[in-house]
Amino acid sequence: MSFDVAEQLALHGGPKAKRTPFPKGKRHGELEKTYLNEVIDSDTLFFYMGTKVRALEKRFAEMCGMKHCIACSSGTAAVHMAVAALELPVGREVITSAITDMGSLTGVLYQGLVPVFADVDPDTLNMTPEAVRQKITPKTGAIMVVHHAGLAADMDGFLALGRETGLPIIEDCAQAYRCLYRGRLAGTMGAINAFSLNHFKHITCGSGGMILTNDDKLRYHSSIFLDKCYQRDEGIRDPFFLAPNYQMTELQGAVALAQLEKVEQIVAARNRLGTRLDALLATIPGIAPQKTPEGCRHGYFLFLFRLDLDRLRCTSREFSEALAAEGVPNRARLITGGMPVYLYRIFQHRSAFPGSEFPLEGRRYGKGDCPVAEDAFERWITMNIYEHYTDTDIQEMAHGIAKVARHFSRAPSTTQA
Numbered sequence: 533m534s535f536d537v538a539e540q541l542a543l544h545g546g547p548k549a550k551r552t553p554f555p556k557g558k559r560h561g562e563l564e565k566t567y568l569n570e571v572i573d574s575d576t577l578f579f580y581m582g583t584k585v586r587a588l589e590k591r592f593a594e595m596c597g598m599k600h601c602i603a604c605s606s607g608t609a610a611v612h613m614a615v616a617a618l619e620l621p622v623g624r625e626v627i628t629s630a631i632t633d634m635g636s637l638t639g640v641l642y643q644g645l646v647p648v649f650a651d652v653d654p655d656t657l658n659m660t661p662e663a664v665r666q667k668i669t670p671k672t673g674a675i676m677v678v679h680h681a682g683l684a685a686d687m688d689g690f691l692a693l694g695r696e697t698g699l700p701i702i703e704d705c706a707q708a709y710r711c712l713y714r715g716r717l718a719g720t721m722g723a724i725n726a727f728s729l730n731h732f733k734h735i736t737c738g739s740g741g742m743i744l745t746n747d748d749k750l751r752y753h754s755s756i757f758l759d760k761c762y763q764r765d766e767g768i769r770d771p772f773f774l775a776p777n778y779q780m781t782e783l784q785g786a787v788a789l790a791q792l793e794k795v796e797q798i799v800a801a802r803n804r805l806g807t808r809l810d811a812l813l814a815t816i817p818g819i820a821p822q823k824t825p826e827g828c829r830h831g832y833f834l835f836l837f838r839l840d841l842d843r844l845r846c847t848s849r850e851f852s853e854a855l856a857a858e859g860v861p862n863r864a865r866l867i868t869g870g871m872p873v874y875l876y877r878i879f880q881h882r883s884a885f886p887g888s889e890f891p892l893e894g895r896r897y898g899k900g901d902c903p904v905a906e907d908a909f910e911r912w913i914t915m916n917i918y919e920h921y922t923d924t925d926i927q928e929m930a931h932g933i934a935k936v937a938r939h940f941s942r943a944p945s946t947t948q949a
């Protein structure tokens with residue numbers, strides 16, 4: 533299909549590129565209702581006495597070929613459990629990506645550990661093993677890999693670095709259900725790996741999280757960490773470390789269990805649509821979709837593309853506004869709200885805890901720490917692709933991008949996408 537990229541911008545009164553409305557998807561249905569009814573009929577919402585949270589853990593572990601899954605109340609909780617399970621001494625450093633959600637960092641800080649940020653690859657926006665290597669010091673305790681936007685990071689590189697240094701790898705897979713890295717699922721390669729079930733994720737139970745591990749000791753620690761360090765299985769209530777209550781309720785478990793049955797289909801549909809949009813954008817001068825490395829299956833939690841500002845005369849914000857006017861929702865801020873996470877006030881002011889700079893005493897986070905990540909906010913546009921979108925939606929989204937790119941082009945273009 534071809535379209536007229538020479539049309540006037542919708543921003544200037546021309547017709548919108550997105551001519552048909554996006555279809556409405558439905559995320560929850562009969563299976564969720566059935567499982568929820570079963571929970572209500574069982575008369576307990578408490579995971580330890582119910583069956584749904586346990587069934588969720590069993591099913592997710594099986595689906596991923598892992599020994600243990602432990603469910604909890606959020607992705608933030610899951611990352612916290614993963615970090616805590618490593619039992620790193622206070623003050624040790626955890627190296628992670630400059631572009632991630634605060635949920636990757638909350639547990640690090642609560643454990644008295646120090647986040648250290650490593651730069652990202654300019655084509656994928658995933659943290660690179662080379663950048664991490666530069667940040668390793670005698671204080672480093674772990675490496676937390678974030679599979680940003682649903683694209684697996686360079687796990688061979690990270691696993692090799694882990695073997696070489698003895699540092700454990702945590703995978704933050706909040707955005708990366710069923711994403712493949714050279715035949716292996718994201719979340720099955722690190723020592724202990726976290727997922728989120730929040731509203732925005734591929735699958736959701738409103739709020740929830742899960743971790744995966746093959747290690748019995750890490751499983752044990754996580755399972756009591758989410759429960760105030762009560763050792764229910766042993767019938768012991770004698771906490772020996774500080775631990776929150778991160779329990780998942782049976783209601784969340786019921787919905788999450790039903791959602792699991794759809795996750796492969798959701799990711800496959802997004803992958804098909806995203807791959808199609810990638811191909812269309814590859815023909816548009818000035819536009820470069822996020823690069824999917826050989827052997828990876830992208831889950832398109834987000835669809836990202838980069839503006840070539842040598843070829844386009846605009847800022848990412850101007851591009852974003854013109855594209856939104858075409859009827860194509862998008863953001864020019866990436867997932868962090870417009871800055872690498874280390875520029876958040878909590879790091880700038882070392883204000884994790886009131887009246888104290890703990891655990892960031894003497895730390896300086898500032899502009900220039902991760903130049904590629906900082907530059908990304910000037911050039912990248914983020915969109916969502918949902919599994920219920922049609923090929924027409926994808927065509928029209930590409931049309932909008934092509935139109936806006938042509939408008940801002942420094943050179944006259946004849947491209948038809």
Ligand SMILES: Cc1ncc(COP(=O)(O)O)c(C=O)c1O
Pocket residue numbers: 606607608609611632633634635636678704705706707728729730739740741
């Ligand atoms: C990479 C990453 N890690 C952790 C989290 C935290 O998950 P939750 O919102 O379920 O606490 C998120 C959520 O957006 C995320 O994207």
